[in-house]
Amino acid sequence: MAHSILILAAHPDDEVLGCGGTIAKLADQGAIVHVAFLADGVFSRAGDTAAQQEELNVRRAAARKACAILGVKSVSFGDFPDNRMDTVALLDITKAVEPLIAEHQPEMVFTHHAGDVNIDHRRMHEAVVTACRPQLGHPVKTLLSFEVPSSTEWQLPGSAPAFAPNWFVDVSDTLNRKLAALDAYAAELRAWPHPRSRQGVEYLARWRGATVGVDAAEAFMLGRQLA
Known part of the structure; x- marks a missing residue:
């Protein structure tokens, strides 16, 4: 039977930034x-409701395109x-996560790091940890946190837990697809030297690859693994 993997992200583009090559x-x-x-990713921005709704539609279309490039089975x-x-x-966020786990029965879950600057990322982490409590019969065996450029590395020392990766995935063969998926989110990218630029992501x-002796890698923190 094929393994089921669930990526739980706050906003469209987080999945590509954090683990696109791994996906x-x-x-x-x-x-x-x-x-x-889980979050709309748009309505905190300036503009009237109609403009925001149009931006939401555009961003969700970009998410579907990006996920198709990566080979994702379903997007919600x-x-x-x-x-x-x-x-x-x-509790309300956790109750939104739990049905997704019940539906997809993932053996592995990827989500945000607990120390990100972005508040939505931190709340997602808390909800996912809560929803993945290691109870008898729970499907999740591996729980990993990813880094999101322009959020994870922007946290100040001592303000929150530091991202200290201890799990690396060699994405040398899929980096180009990660970057192609990122191109679907062109409106969310910034010019170099912003970390959420195409160059910054590459x-x-x-660099993550160089630290483990491969051409390119994505880095994660292992929260729990049941062998």
């Missing part, structure tokens, strides 16, 4: 990969308030 690699290996976004969208997930009870992958 493509797992899909190529026969895994069934599902991506779920939530509507928690963008950059305001701290205004929502953790350079990070090259």
Whole structure:
């Protein structure tokens, strides 16, 4: 039976930034990969409601295109308030995560790091950890946190847990697909030397690869693994 993998991200583009190369690699290996976004990713921005709705439609279309490039099986969208997930009870976010786990029965879950600057990322991490409590019969055997350029590395020392990767995936063969998927989110990219530029994302992958002796890699923190 093919392994089920679930990516739980706050906003469309987080999945590519954090683990796009890994998604493509797992899909190529026969895994069934599902991506779920929980926040709208748009409505904190300036503009009237009609303009924001149009931007939301555009961004969700970009997400579908990016995920198709990576080989994702299914994509779903939530509507928690963008950059305001701290205004929502953790229980409510957790209750949105739990049905996704029940539906997809993932053996492996990827989500945000606990120390990101972005509040939605931090709330997602808390909700996923809560939803993945290691109870009898729970499907999740491996829980990993990814880094998101322009959020994870922008946290100040001592302000939150530092991202200290201890799990690396060689994405030398899928980096080009990660970058192609990133191109679907052209409106979200910034000019170099911003970390959320195309060059910044590639350079990070090259650096993570160099630290473990491969051409390109994505780095993660292992939260739990049941062998």
